[in-house]
Amino acid sequence: MATVYPSRLQLPRSRRWLTYLMVLCAGVLAILAFMLVPLTENSMRLNARQVFESSRWNAMQLQLQSYRLMNYISDLEEADMPLNGNAYFQYDLVLSRVDLLRDGEIGNHIRSFSNGRATRLLNIIAGELELISLNLEHLENGRIDQAAIIMDRLRALDTQITDFVVIVNQGANRYVTAQREQLNLQLERLEYIGILLTLVAALLALFALKSSYDLRSLFRRNGQLEDDIRHLQKEKSDVIARIIAELKPNLITMTGWSSSALQSDDEWHRQSHLEQLSDLSGHLLTQVDSYHDLILIESGQFVPQHTEGELKSHIEYSVNAMKQQLLAQNIRLMCFFDPRLVQSFEADFKRLHEILTMLLGQLSQHCPNAAMLVHVRPSALPILETRKGELAKDTRMVQISIRDRGQGLPSNVQQGLRSNPHNPGNSIISQIHNIGVGFTLSQYLISTLGGELHFSSSTENGTEMWVDLPMKTVANVYPAKRSKVGTIAILDNQITSDDIFEIGLGDASYGIEPMTHEHLLKPEVTSGFTPYHAVLLADQRILDVEALEALLALQSHDVKLFATESIRRQHPELNISAIFTLPLTETQLEQLICA
Amino acid sequence: MKFIGLIISALAALGVALNAAAEQPPQFNTLTITGAISSAEDAPVKVDLATLKTLPVEQIVTHNPWEEGLHTYTGFNPVDLLEQLDAEGDVLRVTAFNQYITEIPLSDFAEHKAIIAYEMDYRPITVRNKGPFIVIYDFDNNAMLRNEAYYGRSIWQIESIEVLDSGD
Known part of the structure; x- marks a missing residue:
């Protein structure tokens, strides 16, 4: 199952920097573009100002008009009189140029030429022309003699007009040179900005390209995640279907038993059904808790809940909780503890219960009518280095x-x-597909609690599972050494010589040994030198005559016989010392011995 | 004393000049039209100011590079004049008193609503003040006109107009 980690939702540092750079580039681009506006505007203004041309043109027009006036005056004869305003008209043409050069944009423009010399000259010219107007009036009144005077005055003015034209021309040249320089500077700036704009735009294009690649991969990953989510949803529904399939038989059984209990008039039956219902509902609760734990493990929110307790009582409680399921499969389960183990530990007993019930439930499906042995002992496995600190x-x-x-x-x-x-x-869901909910849960719980699960399985020898779990000893006090007072033989063909161990019952220690039917019939077993303190008839098959005789022989040598109610009923000839129920626990066995 | 005398003389001359301008002889208030005028049979047509004032009056309020401030120009559209004269041209070749010549497409008067003004701020325009006739464009309301091409076409002291047919 794919997991989306929070860190993957954040942009990596390089991407963040890329985004900042893109924003920076966009900012620079905006600033540069903004700078272009006043620069272009200024350049356009500089380029559009042709006033220097106008000043030059009008200065020359002034000179030209003055020559035309002179020409007109010099050509006048007595016969031309009266002039009818023609002299004034020619004079006005000259003065209109003077006005143009004095006022408006051109007037402002030439004011700075040669430190104001152009303006001073123009004022003198204007003054001289105004004085000529008096002579013109006389001329218009028919006095032809005024023509010569006007011509003298105009000739005297000619040098000043020429000086004025030269100064305006030079000033206009200087002005246009300065304007051109300024324009060139502006154009240079525009060029730099253009280069910068190109560079920034290229950078932006690169970033955009990179971002588009990222975006594409993001879309691809998004699509993949969507597929994963769909796959997950399907897997989840599969898992829920499996969970329902696991819960359903128990729920149906419970419904059946409830109905039977309601319909039954027999108090013993009703009591029996109620007990079964109680056991099964407890088991269902454990199953529900287990599924919850599985979800917690999957979401990384699993927290072990350590409590102090007696290991034996917790394990025997778990074993007894499976009683109904084991009986339904006709499984003879016996549970023993190594006397070297301390009694109390600090562990997550709730999860230990879940592990054991799940494992027993799963294993029981593959060993109907078989013997099953649970043996709790110190583990030879070291605690992993990585877990030592914790x-x-x-x-x-x-x-x-x-x-x-x-x-x-x-x-x-x-x-x-x-x-x-x-x-x-590997994922929880794939494991559930492979090995089922029970084994998956056990596997993940054991691993999450820091333990290990090993197993060996074959069709000939059945299955053995070793669950190694770290547990904290509450008080570092080991049980006192007990002296061995006898051996208890377990009569069951499926218990082999591999299962020889010692258990502590009360102050004494007992050896547990397997005993097959074949072994039971051996003379050394039935002789008076038998080492057995008791024989536990675990096998629920009906005993044959030879076996019965052997057991009677043993009984005659004070060997106690422990059997289930069923065996006792089938073989009343045997003097059964005490009745036990399956699954057999050490606590029960201790009671049998004491009885 | 000489300086004061000079100023007095100058002021007197200015008064005479202004007076002279106001009483501008009528021959200078006449526009000569030549060219493609079918009704005139190639003879020049002289149109006086009074006649021109009978044409539909057009007004433009604008700035221009030759005058300071905003001015109101009153005049006529040459298109109206040419219609009356039954002229067939599409370009006006305008000549000033100083012999400056410029060619103005007739479309400038039709599309850009240029006029030939005979009044500035509701007063006749004197020769000294670039009168009596000036071509005026609406520079304030049309930025496209603010360039040398149109400044060059803004001819003043108009003496005559020749109607040309460019053949386009």
């Missing part, structure tokens, strides 16, 4: 061995159990 000094590994003599686990389940649940390619 765990206290007094933590020990405890091994819970579950052995059955059934048909072994299917190969796909074995393969699934061998795969590391924390392998990146």
